[in-house]
Amino acid sequence: MASAATKTGPAARRWPLLAEAFAGEGRAWLFVFKTVLALYLAAWLAMWLRLEQPATAMITVGIVMHPHSGMVRAKSFYRAIGTLCGSAFGLALLCAFPQQRVLFLLCMSLWVGLCAGGATLYRNFQAYGFVLAGYTAAIVALPAIGNPLGVFDSALMRVSEVMLGLLVAGTVSDLVFPERLRLVLRQGAREHFAHFIDFVRGSTGGSIPRAAMEQAHLRFVRAAVQLEDQRASVIFEDPEIRARSTRMRLLNQHNMAAATSFQSLHHLINRLQRERRDAEVAALIALYRPIGAALTTSPADLHDPAVLAPRLRACAQQLPALQAKLRTDLAPGRAQLAFDTGATVLKRFLDELCGYVEVELALRGRVQRGGVERVHFRRGNDATGALVAVLRSFLTMSTLSVFWIASGWTYGASAMLLATIFSGLFAATANPLASAFTMLGGYAAGMLAGLFAAFVLLPGSDGFAMLVAATLPLLLIGPWLAAHARHAGIGGGYALGIVYILALKNPMVYDPTHAFNDAIAQVAGVALAAVAFVFVPRVTGSGWQRRRQFRRLREQVVEAACAPLDGLSWRFESESRDLFHQAIVHTRPDSRESRELLAWALAVHESGRALIELRQQLRASAAPPEVREAVERAVQAVAQLYRGPDAVRRQQAEDAVREAIGVCAAAPALRPRLYQLLGALRDDESPLASWMPAGEPAHAA
């Protein structure tokens, strides 16, 4: 320690500025180094291979580079697909309308609009692939519009340049001091596992306040969505994760299912406690205690699935005997029904917890053996939001087209190109207007730097080494800004702007008139893409979209009541969480809206889960037709309530469920689920409580 201090001391004094610039910025500078290396390597290779515009390969590198190599690979993969689709479409379009500029531009605008709409329907870099498909069509077809016969060569060149850029970026980021997203993913997954186990162990004492439950739910949903997001990128980085991919999805599903049952159980216990039914509460807590005991091990293996899995299995085997013993101590009728309901949910929870721990155990093993059930994390997408994005991009593009045709602007193609790129890139951001103007600022700064380099520094230099020397200091700024989250927008714009206007070529072409005209057209294109958001406002994160997502979250219960049963519970768990997550990230924490959303999310989870289990049970059982009919009526009544909640429908749903419980006296397997549903309808802490008749004591059954 002491020797290290004496070593760095004099160095810091001699180079105070340098020491300051590098202090704590190792990662940022590593990223800058990798980006610049990839940029020059791509430029050199493109010149060596005699490609027409090395600048395209450089821009590709600039766009794709990211500190984590998994992100680069994922981005590259979707960019490659987008480029191929886009160039094929651009080619086809120019072949179809070589002399029909109105039809050509109309179709082009429509294509770009559709791609921008598609981008809002997907997460991660799949969205990016759509944006790419849109603007690659423009990149391929627009420059060739004056020379339709050259479009094939143009398309071939663009595809080669983009692919070269992708290969270089992927290889450099993977080989040179790679930063693994896998480690982030693994650490996140383990932390979440530990949290969940701790939470379950810590709550064996009985009831959890509703507020604590809501916070836990929020945390679990975030972890589940994040795990899925990261998994989708890491599979490109690491073959081992790819081999584990299906299992990781299953892990996530088990975790979500276990969290839902856990919440249902605690809602039930809380309700019983509020009704002062202490005998049932005590019996349920006694039934629950062995799980806590099974999870309490020596401190070293508190979170070791290899230790926990056998203990939980043993606990599950002892559960029925304990349940029978506790049940005999309760009064027959209401008390036993409440206890049976709790025991059913508890058994289900324990099964899911066992599954979760076992999958985690298998994931930590070295070799992945055997196949597992294939499950998917279904996203809740909004088709209307996508339509708005289609409309906006289409309007931007057609406005520019009309202006281009009417004015005979020579550089209209450049403006259109940039407008395409940016209207696609901004469509999915939360605050597009601000980020568009930030990026515009960065873009303009990058262009000025590029003009300076191209017309002051470059003419005096000779050879590739001199080119690097002349452009390096200015090129460094972009990635350095991008590596700092605060300036990422400016950095991205800067990196694009400088590379675009430098337009490195071999041999270099110096044409100031062209460069300045191009610069003006490009800035106009970016600005118009920003202005479009004023006229057709953003959708992501707007109040309108939040209300729609809110309604769709409630309608998840309708889906649980009506959709085909196969795989429904997986779909329900993931889609309702994804919808909730999308809506909650745009609300202020602790605002009225966010609290309301949380409360409804918990109610939706409880009712939806109970409905699905009830329907599964009904399908498996050999109940007589009148029982079937009554249960079906109850299911539909609850679905109606969640479609449009009001006091009348709540009462109807309650009556239907009560009637079904009465009819089901002969079918004991169905009664606990119905009782759970009734409890959820009458929960005086759920949002449905506001439609309950006032003054009535809140007892269930």
Place this chain on the structure above:
Amino acid sequence: MPHEIAIQGVLVPGLLPIFLGCLLLMALVDVLIGRYGLYRYVWHPPLFRLALFACLFGLAGLLLLN
């Protein structure tokens, strides 16, 4: 194998299909190695993968085109 292949009148270098075939083969090898966790015995997995791909591609190119 010919050095250039004509697809609908467009000349495509013969190396391109070999490159794509090698990518496929590499993906297969990757799945196998990933499943059995063999990358743990390699110092720098990405470098190893690149080297393996270079070997595969070089071998296939030399054998098939010469």
